Every structure is written in C-alpha cells, then in structure tokens.
Amino acid sequence: MLSSDQDDLRLLRESARTLFERAGGSGRARKLRDAGGTWDPEMVRELAAAGVLGVTVPEVNGGLGMGLAAAGVIAEEVGRVLAPEPVVMTVGLSLGLLRRLCPDHPRVAQLISGDTVLAVAWQERGAGGAPGDAACRYADGKLTGSKAWVVGAPGSQGFLVVAEGADGPVLALTEATANGCSVDQRVQADGSAMGELSFSATPAEELARGNAVTEALSDAISDTTALAAAELVGLSDRAFEITLDYIKTREQFDKPIGSFQVLQHRAVDLNVMREVAQAGVREVLARMDCETDPGVRKRLASRAKARAVTAAKKITRDAVQLHGAVGYTDEFDIGLYLNRALVLSAWLGDDAYHRRMWFKAREQEGAA
Amino acid sequence: MADWNTMSDAEFRKEVRRFFETEYPEELRHLPHRPKFAEVEHWHRKLHARGWVAPAWPAEYGGMGLNAAKLLIFYEEQQRWGVNRGRDMGVQMVGPLIIKFGTRQQKDYWLPRILSCEDIWCQGYSEPGAGSDLASLRTRADIDGDDFVINGQKTWTTMAHDATHIFMLVRTDPGAPKKQQGISFVLAPMDQPGVEVRPIRTLAGETEFCEVFFDNARTPCENLVGELNKGWTMAKALLSFERIFIGSPSLAQNALGQLESFARCRGAFDDPVFCDRFAQAALDVEDHAALYARFADQLKRGETLGADVSMLKIWVTECFQRITELRIEAAGPDGATISPLQVGNVSVDILASFYKARPTTIYGGSNEIQRNILSKAVLGLPG
Numbered sequence A: 001m002l003s004s005d006q007d008d009l010r011l012l013r014e015s016a017r018t019l020f021e022r023a024g025g026s027g028r029a030r031k032l033r034d035a036g037g038t039w040d041p042e043m044v045r046e047l048a049a050a051g052v053l054g055v056t057v058p059e060v061n062g063g064l065g066m067g068l069a070a071a072g073v074i075a076e077e078v079g080r081v082l083a084p085e086p087v088v089m090t091v092g093l094s095l096g097l098l099r100r101l102c103p104d105h106p107r108v109a110q111l112i113s114g115d116t117v118l119a120v121a122w123q124e125r126g127a128g129g130a131p132g133d134a135a136c137r138y139a140d141g142k143l144t145g146s147k148a149w150v151v152g153a154p155g156s157q158g159f160l161v162v163a164e165g166a167d168g169p170v171l172a173l174t175e176a177t178a179n180g181c182s183v184d185q186r187v188q189a190d191g192s193a194m195g196e197l198s199f200s201a202t203p204a205e206e207l208a209r210g211n212a213v214t215e216a217l218s219d220a221i222s223d224t225t226a227l228a229a230a231e232l233v234g235l236s237d238r239a240f241e242i243t244l245d246y247i248k249t250r251e252q253f254d255k256p257i258g259s260f261q262v263l264q265h266r267a268v269d270l271n272v273m274r275e276v277a278q279a280g281v282r283e284v285l286a287r288m289d290c291e292t293d294p295g296v297r298k299r300l301a302s303r304a305k306a307r308a309v310t311a312a313k314k315i316t317r318d319a320v321q322l323h324g325a326v327g328y329t330d331e332f333d334i335g336l337y338l339n340r341a342l343v344l345s346a347w348l349g350d351d352a353y354h355r356r357m358w359f360k361a362r363e364q365e366g367a368a
Numbered sequence B: 001m002a003d004w005n006t007m008s009d010a011e012f013r014k015e016v017r018r019f020f021e022t023e024y025p026e027e028l029r030h031l032p033h034r035p036k037f038a039e040v041e042h043w044h045r046k047l048h049a050r051g052w053v054a055p056a057w058p059a060e061y062g063g064m065g066l067n068a069a070k071l072l073i074f075y076e077e078q079q080r081w082g083v084n085r086g087r088d089m090g091v092q093m094v095g096p097l098i099i100k101f102g103t104r105q106q107k108d109y110w111l112p113r114i115l116s117c118e119d120i121w122c123q124g125y126s127e128p129g130a131g132s133d134l135a136s137l138r139t140r141a142d143i144d145g146d147d148f149v150i151n152g153q154k155t156w157t158t159m160a161h162d163a164t165h166i167f168m169l170v171r172t173d174p175g176a177p178k179k180q181q182g183i184s185f186v187l188a189p190m191d192q193p194g195v196e197v198r199p200i201r202t203l204a205g206e207t208e209f210c211e212v213f214f215d216n217a218r219t220p221c222e223n224l225v226g227e228l229n230k231g232w233t234m235a236k237a238l239l240s241f242e243r244i245f246i247g248s249p250s251l252a253q254n255a256l257g258q259l260e261s262f263a264r265c266r267g268a269f270d271d272p273v274f275c276d277r278f279a280q281a282a283l284d285v286e287d288h289a290a291l292y293a294r295f296a297d298q299l300k301r302g303e304t305l306g307a308d309v310s311m312l313k314i315w316v317t318e319c320f321q322r323i324t325e326l327r328i329e330a331a332g333p334d335g336a337t338i339s340p341l342q343v344g345n346v347s348v349d350i351l352a353s354f355y356k357a358r359p360t361t362i363y364g365g366s367n368e369i370q371r372n373i374l375s376k377a378v379l380g381l382p383g
C-alpha cells in the first residue's frame, strides 16, 4: 500500500513543483500575505484535484494511499514556494485524525476534495501562558472552554476539537460559525494567523471518544511534526539557492562577494547543513512509513524536526546576513523565508524541544 | 553649569538615575521601535532644558562635558531605565565631527540647532553599489557658483523620512587616482525639490530606513565640513566612534533582562537545559562588559582606540542575537507571534528584539568586515 518507490516520488516532486511554479511561486505567497494573510481556496481545490490532500488516505476512502514519504515530497515543495495553503495541516492533522478514527465520515471526502478545511484544536494555555492541561469540556453535544495555537483557524470552515468528555477524551467537530464559538486571531511573523478559540455551549458533533482519540492524536502529531520538518527542508533549500545566486552576482570591492573566501566557506557550511537535513528528514519519513510502534514514530519525528529547525534557522538567518541590508528589506524574498521559518519552527516544537523529546523517547525504548 | 566630573561616580549615578526615574515618560520606556521625533519631543524638551542632550560634547558647545567614566554611567543608567535615545544622529554623529573639523561659523550655527532638535539629521553614506565597499560611492557634488549641486542616490538611510538634514559623503573629484580620495563631507537640507525620499519596508514590517534620491539638489559650499576631497579620513574617524558605541553592552543587557523576566513567567527555568543556555548568555554579557570596561579605561586615560575595538561589536551583536533567539525558544508555540502577548500583567512583543538584533551584524561595518580588520590590523595576518 505504501509507496516510497524512488521513481514515483520523483514524478510526484516534478508535478508538485510544476503546479506551484505555474501558480506563481513565492510571488503568490507575498501577494496573499499582503491581501490579508490567508490562503487561496481556489488553490486548495487545485491541489486537491492533483490528489495532494488525500495523499496518505487509503484508496478505499478516496485517497491516493501513499505514505508519509510521498507527503513529505509535497511538503518540501510547499516549503520551497512558501505556499500558505494548509497542506501539512490537512494531510497530517485533520486527515491524520479522521482517517484513523472515522475514515467513512463524510468530512473525509470533503477534506480530500478541498471543499472544506478543518483546523485541529488540541492545545490549551496553562499557567503563565505556556501549554497546560486540557480543561475544555464536551458534554451533551456541546463544547465549553478554550483552545490555543490553532493553526489555520482563520480560513477554516470548522474545527476538530479534542475535549474532555464524561469518561475520557472526545474528538468533536464544530462549525466556525456555530453559536458561542469565537476566534481571537494572533498574527504570525509570516502574516498568517493562529486562532485562540473559545466555546460556550457551542453545538458540536462527537466523532470519536476514549483512548483511541489520544492515540490517534499522538500519532497524527508525529506525522505532522515530520511533515513540518519536510516543509522546512524545502524552505531551506530555496533560501540557500537564492543566497547562492546573490553572492555570485553582488559586487563589492570590484568583485562578486562570493569570491571572498570567508563567504565561500559559509556557503559551503550552509550547503552541508541543508544536505544533512534533507537526507535525515527523508530517511525519517520513509522509516515512519514502515514503523507501527507509536513511541518509535514519535522519536523519529522528533529527530526530523530537531534537525530541520536547526538547519532552517541557521540557513535563513545567514542568508539575510549574506545579503547585507537588502536582506533586511521586505522587498527581497529572503526575508519571507526567514519569517516563514520562524513560524514553522515554533509550530509543534522547535529544535531544542524535540532534542529533549528524542532523548526521552529513546530512554523509554531502552527501558521497555 | 555644573561640573559633573568633580562629583563622585556614585553621586553622579544617583543624580542621573533620579532624573530618569522621575522625569522620563513612562509610556516611552523600552520602546520597541525607532520613534519619530514627534513621539519623543516632550522628553527631548525636558532633556534640553536641563542641558543633558549631549553628554559627550564639551560644555563650551552646550554638552555635559562628561569624562569617559561619567559618560559610561550616563549610558548605563539610560539603558537601565529603558530611556530612548531619541533622534540622536545629530548629537552622536554629525555634532562630534563639526566640533572636531568644523569652522567657528559652522559650530555657532549648527551645534545649537542639533541640541534643540530644530534640525534632525540622517546619515547618507551607503549607496546601492557602495555598502561594505563604501569608498566606491558615486553620488556627486559639483561646484556651481556658491553651491554644490548634488546628483545620485543614497540608500538604507535610517529615519530619512523624519529628518530635516542629511550629512553625506559625496564624490567631489571623480578624477582622483584612488577611490578613497576625492570624497568630501557635506551637509545638506532635505526640504528642497531636488531631494526625494522613499521609505523602505523592512522584513519586520516597519519603515525604518529609506532611499534618498538627489536630482540637482543644492547645498551652499559653506556646508562643506573639513577640507575638500578629504572627507574619507574624517568619516573613518567617526566610524571608529560608531564601533565603540555599537559595541557597548546595553542592547545585550537589555535583551537579557527581557529574556529573564519572560522566562520566569513562563516557567522556563524549571528546565535545566534552558538554565544552562541562559547562564551561557548571561556570562557572555558579563564578560563582554569586562572587556568593554578595558576599552573604556583606555578612553578615560585619553588614549585613542585602535582597530581592536572591532571585537566589541562582533561579540556583543552576536550575543544580542543569541539572547533574542533564546526568548523565542522560551515562548514555545508563541515564538513566531507578532500580536502582543500578555505575560503576567505586561504585554510583550516577542519578535521585536529579535528583529532589532538581526541587522546589528550588518550595519556599522558588517561583522565579516570587522573580522577582516581584526585579522589584518590586530593579528597581522598577511593578505
């Protein structure tokens, strides 16, 4: 069922790249940001038509039945052009949850076809504003409480909410326009927005309950973490290419600045870093496709995100430095890459966080 | 006027602290952005009335005439209380140059106007083709009767959209055998038909610097400072001053304070790994302050600083960047949020200091250029 056949992946990469380039490359991301910061619903449908959103959903449920390795290829292409469409979020989180918990629910088909977008609300703020324990409740078809850091909330038609039910966790679906549901937008460095949601007796439909919800959530987060890493790999790749072009052409002291040895070595170091990140993340995705143990999958995902964040931060920040003052302008694309890297790094844990998680997971496996 | 230098350091510090704490407007403390003059004007009036606009200038020109030790205390207290420097390019950059190289007439005319902020200055050095290689600048000033006629373009000119005057390096002898020759230092008014200012948006979404276009703009020949075609040496004297200024611990110390209070609210110190990283940053700042004090002592003894001052800028700017990155880390899922974040009872802009830290390794002579200087002039490496 899972395909990580190299030829398939190459074809997939080529068609995804063509699709994004035809749509306008990174210039499209800038336009959408300036127009208010959400994605283009037409583009979501176009991606859906190419099979992108259902890439990991089994064929019987209307997807392509490919694995994370294939989804990672797409995520890399999303990263290269900074596409704001909720690809990783839909493939990893929304469909990641639904295909595990209720693959026959009508929303699965709607998500795959791009007719609807659902954001996933699973975290809450605790003391001091840091992530804390879940307190949002689900009872008698109603949600009450709040959720934080909901990526894609503005622009989504509804929310998949993980809430506390009478006996354990519940996955509930609510519409963005439902009674008592409000979204406080928090603008991010790349112009996108996360939502802080609050519900007061908001009508919702129960999709699943019990331990299955916890397990599906944890596994879907592992998938999404690894896919976000792949998006960062694509982003780093393109940021590096832009910078390499720049130092070959920008002249100071009557020669291209790329002729100064110190910049040559910097460029080489960044290139090594991006190759290591790409190799590591791609290997992780392929291994996750053959791995069923959730603890191991979690450790693999942490490995990918830790590496990708470290590389993307270093590459985009050095890229700005190597551009000099133009790198600090909004006009040059390189700043968009820096800002997007900030957003993808903070989402689902940065490198320091995932190094800790990796170590913890490894210790637990050792003990088992 | 008081002779501050006869006071003990402790007394002086107390006096400065008292003034800032009682007089500085609360709403301007730790401003996250570069203010326009109008925003800080009421504070400037107070400073001006007290004669404290130019702590480093000699008293005869309306400054406080502080010696190096007192000056350091002044700046320390300023940053401790989060006092904005205001629009200080006149005081920090063009003023000292006029004091050193200007004629009696130039001093009498320009210096009081700098102190009162009747004139607000911006720095016109960089051009699209002349950044690190500043000496290759091409903006021309040709003598026409009693005027210079200026043609060309400056760029990255900080706050040019809120300035009345520009001090600039211009080419006055295009035929000179070396590019460092034939450059002059002139002052020009911005409010004239031949000057056009276009603000540039930064990646942080702010307008902090501008392009400035000159199309037959004019400035009287008497606005030449120093000798014709000798501007390069003068500007370099100013750059070394800029380096000790950028090399001062204040930005990093400030950021460290912000990091600490944020991390405490967020419970980040429960994590030993974070504690280690914080300690690393804090020690980087403390030891930098020790190194800075060594250079400050040199100034106190009346010595001029050598090329080795560059190391201050390298260390502190890179340290500043790491501290702001650590705060992003402490913010976890809020780490990329631009909207103000409520932490305890204060509202925090997580990214403001991160964005402020990025260009510190680019401007004032990029850190790569500083390393080139150190390797040649200090380590004596060939090449």
Ligand SMILES: Cc1cc2nc3c(=O)[nH]c(=O)nc-3n(C[C@H](O)[C@H](O)[C@H](O)COP(=O)(O)OP(=O)(O)OC[C@H]3O[C@@H](n4cnc5c(N)ncnc54)[C@H](O)[C@@H]3O)c2cc1C
Pocket (backbone or CB within 6 Å): A250, A252, A253, A257, A260, A262, A263, A321, A322, A323, A324, A325, A326, A328, B122, B123, B124, B125, B126, B128, B130, B131, B132, B133, B155, B156, B157, B158, B159, B209, B359, B362, B363, B364, B365, B366, B367, B368, B369, B372
């Ligand atoms: C926020 C900000 C405010 C500024 N304000 C002002 C202002 O008010 N007035 C003004 O005149 N200017 C201002 N500047 C411009 C600043 O002085 C220049 O950005 C700086 O001199 C670098 O020039 P550049 O940007 O053209 O970069 P470039 O010189 O093109 O450098 C690009 C990259 O190449 C590297 N490089 C260049 N030459 C060498 C070399 N020989 N060896 C190794 N590496 C090298 C640089 O370090 C950098 O990483 C400002 C810049 C910024 C970012």
